Amino acid sequence: MDEVFLLSEVQFNRIRRYFPLSHGVPRVDDLRVVSGIIYVIKHGLQWKDAPKGYGPHKTLYNRFMRWSRMGVFNRVFTALASQAGDPEQLIIDATHLKAHRTAASLPKKRGFPRLLGRTKGGLNSKxxxxxxxxxxxxxxxxxxxxxxxxxxxxxxxxxxPKAKTLLGDRGYDANWFRNALKGKGINLCIPSKRNRKVQIEHDKILYKQRHKVENMFAKLKDWRRVHTRYDRCAHTFFSAILIAATVIFWL
Incomplete structure (x- = not known):
């Protein structure tokens, strides 16, 4: 394969500083390896099916696993997201991610957290x-x-972070949550549950902005290895999510 996807120099320079330094023998080009990892996660490939232009697939796999355990991708996401500063408005939500049968094959005795639960007719992570x-x-x-x-x-x-308002659906309508946010100086825009005896008013016009978090989930699920969980260990699956979020929204 002559042409492969590569991050631009500008994109790569924004994240280069967060990668561990190499020791001893110089390692394979970080730009090519990181781009290969992104390609595999986006298209849902097995590591052995990565295009040859990215180099040996074992190098891609080993680098992804090692840096996942080290929390490298978490640091990259956190650093880039924090550069935007504290937003005035927050939106909160959650979504289920279906787990493939291979994700449930890790024995519990090995001690790796799986973060899998049986709900919605099968195994899922949230x-x-x-x-x-x-x-x-x-x-x-x-x-x-x-x-x-x-x-x-x-x-x-x-x-x-510090914010003026938080938007959420009625699934977050709980007195303790409302009180906790008010204690942090955050106003709420959350509809009341239908069984609440005294309904609490909310800004219906502002609430229409909540669709943006749903759009965010839709974009993440366009990445095949995010939409369906194949990874046994929770930290590797979460690293795939962080990589997708970083590339889509922060690079």
Whole structure:
């Protein structure tokens, strides 16, 4: 294959600093390897089916696994997302990601967290996200599929940046969540649940902006290895999500 997808020099220079330094023998070109990893994740390929132009597929796989364990892709995403500063408005939501049968084949005795749950008719993982007003993800969290939106919101609560308003669907209508956000100085735009005795008013015009987080999930799921989880270990699957989010929204 003569022509392969490569990040531009401008894009690669923005993330180069976050990669570990090589020691001893110089490693294979980072630009080519990182571009190959992106290509595999986007198209949902097996590593052995990566185009030859990216070099040996074992190099792509080993680099992805090693840097996933080191948290490199998490640092890249966090650093680029933080460069935009604190947004005035936040949008929160969650979505299920279907797990392929190969993702459930890791024995529990090995001690690697899987973050899989049986819900919606099969095994799933759940991605919780907080975006800025433009629908760009700034906080991401992976949990088992049966974890409620409330629990995901509770885990994200302390990491939320300063903002004026937070938008969410009625699944986040809970008194403790409303009180916690008010304690952080964040106004809420969340519809009341239908069974709430006293309905709480919300800005219906502002609430229409919530579709941006749904659009964000749709763009992430265009990447095949995000849409369907093939990875056994949760940290490698989450790294694939972070890579997709970084390339789509922050590069």
């Amino acid at each position: 991605l919780h996200a907080v975006t800025d007003p433009r629908g760009r993800p700034i906080r991401l969290l992976l949990t088992a599929g049966q974890v409620s939106d409330f629990k995901g919101a509770a885990l994200l609560l302390d990491t939320l």
